[in-house]
Amino acid sequence: MTNKKSSLTGFLKEPNGELWLWDDLPQLHMETGYLVEQLLHYEQSAYQEISIVETKGFGRMFVLDGTPQVTTKDGFVYNEMITHIPMVTHPAPKRIAMIGGGDCGPASVALKYNTVEHIEIAEIDQRVIEVCKTWMPNAAVVANDKRVQLTYADGYRWIQARKKAFDVLLIDRSDPYGPAITLYKPAFYQYVHDSLSDDGIVVIQSGSPYYNGSTLRSTVRSLQRLFPIVRTYLCFIPSFPGGIWSFTLASKQYEPLDADLSRLRDEDAKYITPELFRSAFVLPRYVRGLLS
Ligand code: SAM
Numbered sequence: 001m002t003n004k005k006s007s008l009t010g011f012l013k014e015p016n017g018e019l020w021l022w023d024d025l026p027q028l029h030m031e032t033g034y035l036v037e038q039l040l041h042y043e044q045s046a047y048q049e050i051s052i053v054e055t056k057g058f059g060r061m062f063v064l065d066g067t068p069q070v071t072t073k074d075g076f077v078y079n080e081m082i083t084h085i086p087m088v089t090h091p092a093p094k095r096i097a098m099i100g101g102g103d104c105g106p107a108s109v110a111l112k113y114n115t116v117e118h119i120e121i122a123e124i125d126q127r128v129i130e131v132c133k134t135w136m137p138n139a140a141v142v143a144n145d146k147r148v149q150l151t152y153a154d155g156y157r158w159i160q161a162r163k164k165a166f167d168v169l170l171i172d173r174s175d176p177y178g179p180a181i182t183l184y185k186p187a188f189y190q191y192v193h194d195s196l197s198d199d200g201i202v203v204i205q206s207g208s209p210y211y212n213g214s215t216l217r218s219t220v221r222s223l224q225r226l227f228p229i230v231r232t233y234l235c236f237i238p239s240f241p242g243g244i245w246s247f248t249l250a251s252k253q254y255e256p257l258d259a260d261l262s263r264l265r266d267e268d269a270k271y272i273t274p275e276l277f278r279s280a281f282v283l284p285r286y287v288r289g290l291l292s
Pocket of ligand 1: 062069123154172174
């Protein structure tokens with residue numbers, strides 16, 4: 001692509017009339033392109049550009065500032081992997097929280113566990129939830145569940161008022177720019193620690209180990225200063241650049257590799273299995289090197 005000029009970040013109309021969304025990885029001088037069949041929604045909210053597009057390859061896609069967040073074709077991988085692993089590692093998770101709402105896919109998975117009494121979701125951008133309720137599959141269903149409480153707030157500030165409040169916390173943050181930048185501050189990890197019960201567990205979206213190794217490393221280092229158990233695990237999300245993606249779990253008491261896998265609610269899962277639960281923690285040598 002030679003000409004990236006477009007009024008909507010990332011979108012480019014080709015001379016043949018095709019519309020493409022280009023996700024930039026400037027540090028690697030490459031871009032990932034997604035062929036767009038239809039731009040269904042676009043707006044500039046108080047925080048970011050929100051788009052919903054129908055893509056040729058990945059179904060419906062929710063996009064922020066030109067970066068894909070989740071698609072209807074492969075979103076199950078992200079939603080299952082950020083959620084099932086801590087929900088099974090904790091033997092009886094009752095009080096759940098999520099920072100970063102979006103389409104609320106992870107909350108929809110957490111609601112499968114019958115120990116759950118309530119789920120608090122802190123999303124900075126009310127417009128994201130409204131738009132996802134209209135166009136994406138999960139947000140409306142989750143928001144209507146009596147166990148769910150939605151709050152529109154910066155997760156960085158919101159978490160500071162929560163002490164020993166949660167058994168499982170999911171940090172479904174966007175990449176480190178825009179409104180999510182606060183969720184990468186060193187102090188944030190201390191607030192996260194303090195918000196968890198004495199046996200609480202957090203899982204944080206920690207980026208591509210290949211393209212954003214420094215983000216993964218600094219996330220792990222920060223958590224290791226606070227938690228006795230810190231484990232990074234991987235999954236493969238076809239629509240994300242490079243496919244390989246990381247989550248990092250930090251736990252005050254329970255070891256995920258000792259989890260009782262009979263608790264896994266995988267009846268309608270499309271990615272996770274008991275075997276995959278364990279194998280996800282096996283890291284390639286280059287990722288182990290990053291974290292050593
Ligand atoms: N996996 C999600 C889904 O199913 O749609 C995508 C969530 S997206 C990765 C991250 C979400 O975090 C966005 O909806 C964004 O508005 C929200 N966000 C960004 N910065 C935030 C902050 N400081 N506090 C709370 N939410 C934030």
